[in-house]
Amino acid sequence: MRMIFTSLASYGHLYPLLPLAVAARDAGHEIVFATAPEFHPTLDKAGLEPAPAGISIRQAFQEIFTGDPRSQGEVPKDELEQHIGRAFGRIMPERFMADLAPLIEQRRPDLVVYETGNPGGLFAAHTAGVPAMCHGFGRVSYNGDAASTFVEPLAAFAAELGITGDTRLAWGRPYLDICPPSVQEPQFLAGARRVPVRPVGWSEPGDLPSGVLGRDRGRPxxxxxxxxxxxxxxxxxxxxxxxxxxxxxxxxxxxxxxxxxxxxxxxxxxxxxxxxxxxxxxxxxxxxxxxxxxxxxxxxxxxxxxxxxxxxxxxxxxxxxxxxxxxxxxxxxxxxxxxxxxxxxxxxxxxxxxxxxxxxxxxxxxxxxxxxxxxxxxxxxxxx
CATH class of the missing domain: 3.40.50.2000 (Glycogen Phosphorylase B;)
Structure with a gap:
């Protein structure tokens, strides 16, 4: 089976997908991982085929603040939240959607796996008529976090494409959930099409600092x-x-x-x-x-x-x-x-x-x- 995995260019968004992408490759599936080029060396080290897609979070905010002499600390909170909503709810999804469209056309995947911060993967798959499923990177929250600022613009963007349903529930698509249920948001547990998968930490290969192995466990x-x-x-x-x-x-x-x-x-x-x-x-x-x-x-x-x-x-x-x-x-x-x-x-x-x-x-x-x-x-x- 052919699959495209895609994530934002960020450690916290990309790393959680790598264990499943590597496992799928080892199971004999053809895997391409699409993200911004700055993380392609990480994908190479994981033995995954990279493909360029999207822009980084930093680039998205550079686009928003081009010509604005203020530092982030000088931007009023309400205005900053609007910019966050625009970056995650429109700019990055649009760019990923545009870049993934030709990749989907070329590779003809049977499934697109996108992480929850990168719904452009879903939007591109939906437009091409390809099944997609969401991969979480942790606990889903309904209140009081930055994600609240881009739920509305994302829902509006999805509606333009004919995608309806609860944005927090991945618009009804299957959701690969790495969060243990005892700490997951109850509202999400009740409504999502969860596919539980064990959270497996990922870090680039390297030696532990000297003294960690074989140390005296009597000293914390x-x-x-x-x-x-x-x-x-x-x-x-x-x-x-x-x-x-x-x-x-x-x-x-x-x-x-x-x-x-x-x-x-x-x-x-x-x-x-x-x-x-x-x-x-x-x-x-x-x-x-x-x-x-x-x-x-x-x-x-x-x-x-x-x-x-x-x-x-x-x-x-x-x-x-x-x-x-x-x-x-x-x-x-x-x-x-x-x-x-x-x-x-x-x-x-x-x-x-x-x-x-x-x-x-x-x-x-x-x-x-x-x-x-x-x-x-x-x-x-x-x-x-």
Whole structure:
């Protein structure tokens, strides 16, 4: 069977699809993965055939703000939300739809698998008369996140193409759901055509930092990451680093591509800074993950059975933090609550709270019981 997978050009949107795409390829299906060229090296490393499609999130916002001298911080919140709605609800879907149309014509796929942030994949498939199914990257939220800003423009765009139904439910199409049901949005669980698939972390091949394997498990290892999305976060990272350094623990920090490490100043001897780590391989070895609430890290921590201290900054991070806290798998600190002392005290509690550890372990068992990407790959022909 021939398939086209497609996602936005972002780690958090592309990585969740890779385990199923690779499993489908290994099952003998012909797979093409369409996204912006900047992520084609990642696809090459995964052994997948890349195809150019769409523009990046950064390019979409550059288009919107061309000629506007203001920085993002100077744009009023209501206006910024309108721009987000335009970027995700019209600009990127239109571009992906236009670029995928000739690829679909050339490759004649039996099925298009698009991720939930890239409905241009569905729109192109619908126009060409090709079946499509949606692939989630985490928990679906109905209130209080950035996705709320582009539901209306997306629904309007879909209606222009003759696609009706609930946008949040992928317009009634099958939805590959990697979120364990116990933390998924109940309204989504009740209405979606879910196809459960186990969340499998993906990271580019690499060695774990020295000292992780074979370390003394009597001394906790805390992992700190604020993700890969560019934002001004050095001050936040500094507060977290110094709070965690006060613990009797080893602290491993993935600084990511957008932090000026020099801005962190001198760090204590029990803190190690790394620009990048193979996160999916690392998490089973850590005792606590402190992070921004991105869907990839949240789902991976569920899979690994690791308690979480979440410091959300934007987008779906707030609802991920709320869900993690509500189920008892961790806690969250918001806005001005993120101080060195608060990070220290909450991390110390989470490292010793047996009730949180029990919940985290049960979540890992729930994830392990979900169908694997290999099992789901065998089912894909029935959706074509």
């Amino acid at each position: 290892l805390v992992y700190l990451t604020l993700g890969t999305t560019p934002m001004s976060q050095a001050h936040l990272l500094a507060s977290a680093v110094h709070g965690l350094a006060a613990l009797e623990a080893d602290v491993l920090v993935a600084t990511g591509p957008s932090v000026d490490v020099a801005a962190l100043g001198d760090v204590p001897s029990n803190v190690r800074l790394e620009a990048w780590v193979p996160q999916s391989e690392l998490l089973p070895h850590v005792d606590l993950v402190v992070h921004h609430g991105g869907s990839g890290t949240t789902m991976s921590a569920f899979s690994a059975g690791v308690p979480q201290l979440v410091l959300p900054q934007g987008a779906d991070q707030f609802t991920n933090a709320e869900a993690t806290t509500a189920v008892g798998a961790g806690t969250q600190l918001l806005g001005d609550e993120v101080t060195t002392e608060a990070v220290r005290d909450n991390a110390r509690r989470l490292l010793t709270d047996s009730a949180v550890a029990d919940v985290a372990r049960k979540l890992a068992e729930e994830v392990a019981a979900m169908p694997s990407p290999q099992e789901v790959a065998e089912q894909l022909p029935q959706y074509a």
